[in-house]
Amino acid sequence: MLIGDVARRSGVSARMLRHYESLGLVRPTGRSEAGYREYSSEDIRRIFHIESLRSLGLSLREVGLALDDPGFTPSGLVDDLIRQTRERIAAETELLTRLRRIDAAEPAGWEDVLRTVALLQALGSESAGKRQRAALSSAEEGPVPVEALAEAALSETDPNVAGALRWALARSGDTGLPLLAEGLGSPVAEVRRRAVQSIAEIPGGAATALLRQALTNSDVVVRRSAALALGTRGVANAVPTLIDMIVEGANDVDAADALSALASDPASTDQIATGLVGRLARGDVEASARRRLTQALADIPGTTTSRALADLSNDDDRAVALTATYLLTLRGAQ
Structure with a gap:
């Protein structure tokens, strides 16, 4: 079968088939009288094998090793592919989350976008001082990604930064309450306790309703924090x-x-x-x-x-x- 016929049947372009040949992945077993490449059924089967392995994320070098090394074992490579795929998904998920937060902030122009990106980066900084400054400045510098503030408040371990984040959330109204409500049901005790502390500082009936629900929480610390907040209300x-x-x-x-x-x-x-x-x-x-x-x-x-x-x-x-x-x-x- 000539290269054009192989390209039509396999869906792999003639250019890519020539590239495979240059890499030694697949070589046509014969030549026609006119000197054209001729592919046998075994060659075509190998092309389909190459495409199948590529669909799993293998590089062409890894495909060659998988097909030609008699001692090759797939388990190690598959484990690496799983790890790489998880890392890629995590990175893409993080990017998607960041884009959604920027969109939720309803930026009026690129200056707002850049300001929001800078805020998100500062909230994720390893420096407690940077995180605290970001929280304190968030209410003063335009659109605020409230979800980012809420997530940061639920995960923050530094008490000074946590206080600044709760203050920023309280100034942002009750839009962060849904995420804080999820925090009340977290299996992690510290997350539950940060959630009720954040809710306690948000004024309004919606926050009060969540605090009432927290009175029946299985976590005694959450119940106590909710009771103190409700007493002042x-x-x-x-x-x-x-x-x-x-x-x-x-x-x-x-x-x-x-x-x-x-x-x-x-x-x-x-x-x-x-x-x-x-x-x-x-x-x-x-x-x-x-x-x-x-x-x-x-x-x-x-x-x-x-x-x-x-x-x-x-x-x-x-x-x-x-x-x-x-x-x-x-x-x-x-």
């Missing part, structure tokens, strides 16, 4: 978790402050007082926890609290009794 759902924190001695001062803030709403006062008094009445609460609960009553107004303090002033635990007596004195002086 006046959400009474946080009360049980805040009281748990006081009992457990986990950020108990902050939890008591959050309860005090919630108690400024008369609708929540009785719930808070009843919750604290109920815990004090339980026999399984340790002495140190009872003292913290008594101290937490200090800023809770209402008759329920006053009655509880009067009872506690006669408590068997002297520290509890003295604290309750002192708090009653303060309430009487007000």
Whole structure:
């Protein structure tokens, strides 16, 4: 079969067939009387083998080794191809993500594009200082790729940089919340905790709704962070978790402050007082926890609290009794 016929049947151009021949990959076994190349069925089969191996990503040199080296084993080469393909996919995915972020920033011109690219590069820098400066400047320098800020906040380990990223996210509104919501469900504890910290700094009802959901998170640290944030937002759902924190001695001062803030709403006062008094009445609460609960009553107004303090002033635990007596004195002086 002449080269033109082979090209039509195989789909490999005559030029490429000549290139294969120059590399020694395939040589026509005969010549016609006129001196034209003639390919046998075995030659054509080899051409199809070459194309099949090329489709896997092998170079022409690797194809030659695979076909001509009797001792060639494909496993090592296939492993290399898998690794190279994964690296290529990762690089292409990273590029696609970067392009989407630039597009989401809605650049008005090439200056905006270049500025966004510079910001993305700075956010990925190994230097904590560069990452922090990028976060602080992001809200001041035009379009902000909020997804990039959210992803950076979920992965940032430096506390100063993390604070700057949360600040930048809060200034960007609630557009980063979907990605932060995914972070709440991460199998990695640190990612979950960074997510709730970031959400806590974003104002608005959408962030508050996510914090309410976080109160039932399996991660106790996430639940506590959500409760503290909800307390400052006046959400009474946080009360049980805040009281748990006081009992457990986990950020108990902050939890008591959050309860005090919630108690400024008369609708929540009785719930808070009843919750604290109920815990004090339980026999399984340790002495140190009872003292913290008594101290937490200090800023809770209402008759329920006053009655509880009067009872506690006669408590068997002297520290509890003295604290309750002192708090009653303060309430009487007000």
